[in-house]
Amino acid sequence: MRGHPSCWRGCAALRWRLRRRAGGAGPGDSGAAVVEFVGLSVLILLPVIYLALTIFQIQRAAFGVTQAAREAGRAFATAASTREAFARAQVAARTALADQGVDGVPRVEYLPAGAGCGAGRASGGSGVATLRPGATFVVCVRMDVPLPYTSAGRFAGIVPATVAVTGQYEVVVDEYRRQR
Secondary structure, eight states: OTTOHHHHHHHHHHHHHHHHHHTOOOTTOTTHHHHHHHHHHHHHHHHHHHHHHHHHHHHHHHHHHHHHHHHHHHHHHTOSSHHHHHHHHHHHHHHHHHHTTOOSOOEEEEEETTOOTTSSOOBOSSSSSOOOTTOEEEEEEEEEEEOTTOSSSTTBTTBOSEEEEEEEEEEEOOTTOOOO
16 A cells, blocks of 8 residues: 555655644755754853853952952051052052953052941041051952943943952051061
């Protein structure tokens, strides 16, 4: 019965209807799945890549400001004079950020001991940051990190172009430091 000429046309039509009902490809549907797969992959993959780039950039800056705060505090505590300490702290913070590949100028601020960096206004260093033996204070390094591809182009003004990142380090000046 299979090789009979009267069944050829009818069997082919039946097979095609069964495949179509089961979700199989019909005669005019070949190759469309590849196009749909590539299109959907691009639509899903691009935002995921952008999200990964953004997370990596913010994480790199977070590591950078944490290291910058620590190095600025150490540079401040080992300086010969208060004037030199502020300059050394600024240079140490910039160098630490450059080591992490973060561009820009950090804001180095000094707060009383126990205060968090988000606790309020920062002091310019008058009275809070001192080289007096046994003194403790907090060094905060703040930086605005630009997000990839948001400063110019289509997304300018729609999404925030920067994210604020802060690092802190509590400085304890050596008690046996000679007063200078």
